[in-house]
Amino acid sequence: MNKRQLQKQKTRLHLLKIAKSEFVKKGFLNTTTSEIADAAGIAHGTLFLHFKNKDALIVEILDKELEEINQAIQQMIAEAVDLEQLLLQYLNLLQKEEELFAVLARELPFYNEELRRKILFRDSIIRSHFHRAIELGIKEKKYRDVDVTSAVMFLFGTINYYLSLKSIFIKEGSVIEKFKPSIIKTLKDLLFPV
Amino acid sequence: MNKRQLQKQKTRLHLLKIAKSEFVKKGFLNTTTSEIADAAGIAHGTLFLHFKNKDALIVEILDKELEEINQAIQQMIAEAVDLEQLLLQYLNLLQKEEELFAVLARELPFYNEELRRKILFRDSIIRSHFHRAIELGIKEKKYRDVDVTSAVMFLFGTINYYLSLKSIFIKEGSVIEKFKPSIIKTLKDLLFPV
DNA sequence: CTTTTAAGTGAGTATTCAGTCACCGAGTTT
DNA sequence: AAACTCGGTGACTGAATACTCACTTAAAAG
Numbered sequence: 001m002n003k004r005q006l007q008k009q010k011t012r013l014h015l016l017k018i019a020k021s022e023f024v025k026k027g028f029l030n031t032t033t034s035e036i037a038d039a040a041g042i043a044h045g046t047l048f049l050h051f052k053n054k055d056a057l058i059v060e061i062l063d064k065e066l067e068e069i070n071q072a073i074q075q076m077i078a079e080a081v082d083l084e085q086l087l088l089q090y091l092n093l094l095q096k097e098e099e100l101f102a103v104l105a106r107e108l109p110f111y112n113e114e115l116r117r118k119i120l121f122r123d124s125i126i127r128s129h130f131h132r133a134i135e136l137g138i139k140e141k142k143y144r145d146v147d148v149t150s151a152v153m154f155l156f157g158t159i160n161y162y163l164s165l166k167s168i169f170i171k172e173g174s175v176i177e178k179f180k181p182s183i184i185k186t187l188k189d190l191l192f193p194v
Numbered sequence: 195m196n197k198r199q200l201q202k203q204k205t206r207l208h209l210l211k212i213a214k215s216e217f218v219k220k221g222f223l224n225t226t227t228s229e230i231a232d233a234a235g236i237a238h239g240t241l242f243l244h245f246k247n248k249d250a251l252i253v254e255i256l257d258k259e260l261e262e263i264n265q266a267i268q269q270m271i272a273e274a275v276d277l278e279q280l281l282l283q284y285l286n287l288l289q290k291e292e293e294l295f296a297v298l299a300r301e302l303p304f305y306n307e308e309l310r311r312k313i314l315f316r317d318s319i320i321r322s323h324f325h326r327a328i329e330l331g332i333k334e335k336k337y338r339d340v341d342v343t344s345a346v347m348f349l350f351g352t353i354n355y356y357l358s359l360k361s362i363f364i365k366e367g368s369v370i371e372k373f374k375p376s377i378i379k380t381l382k383d384l385l386f387p388v
Numbered sequence: 389c390t391t392t393t394a395a396g397t398g399a400g401t402a403t404t405c406a407g408t409c410a411c412c413g414a415g416t417t418t
Numbered sequence: 419a420a421a422c423t424c425g426g427t428g429a430c431t432g433a434a435t436a437c438t439c440a441c442t443t444a445a446a447a448g
Binding site for chain 3: 227242
């Protein structure tokens, strides 16, 4: 790889980093391509040499992030069997990139079909991990018998709700951190051991 | 009231009705003032004689709707004591204006401070009704002792989640209708009678 | 050293919209 | 019936903002 190609790759990574931080700060929809270019210290037009359009930017950022979380969850599943532990680790994982996931929770309904499908697909994989974990616990008589699907939706619905309203409820600090105990407590209340 | 004033009032009400149907169809953010004027059969400028700006339109529509639901809930509380019954009636109430509430659930984070505060205030009143109903049930030993706050948030979080993703999950028909049984079942699972 | 290649530039284009204003004409008052 | 009032009109304005393209410049090739 020559000097030119190296520089281009470097600029590309720099752009991704800057774009992510801008999106986290103001959301994807409220960040203009000019702002990203300015923040990255490049010309506006240059952005479009690296990425086909604005959508391609968020797609790449999210693809990386969601793949990472999926990998981590899969590994957890392989290692841990305790549901509470799994939930706790998942919440910790979300918390690490909480700002970004909050943007996602808020803006998802406004994205185009393709992007939405991509995100919801990853999301559904993670949901299915929890589904299986609960189901297994019930089969092994570790927990009492409840409607697994609605329990999982209840769980993810709440997390999504807290995230989407993050900017309204609390401006500073982590919502996940704040509501973690009550989310875990309620799941335990719901599934308490027999 | 003379002929002119009568006409104006009539146009105003007509505008509110048309605006609501447009908002329900396409969402508040994706409906232009021109579209509303066109649909109502008036000139674009006329809209701004009746309403200070676009925000004022949705504020008035929602104020009416949310006040109605609040009144209804208060009456229910006064009459019924059974929590399941209350939840069922609340869901039916939401279902009646499901399209509008789905728009709300999706777009809320993008509204301005004032509008958001207004909506969340009404929302919190309704939440507090449920909070008190559960708390009372626990005190009277009707239900087992759980964390009331997180149970209520769990409940409202899920409803909000289903509503906000309505357009993604199902295009036709009612999400509330579809998920009503599982929402009620999960609440019962959580609070089952002692 | 000269020519070719391609990354980078930023003023410009196209489009979308909320909101305005000078004018019109129907309805009201004198 | 003349003068006045005020609701209605819609072309226009200005502000965003995603994306383009003719041109510059620095690196690579010959």
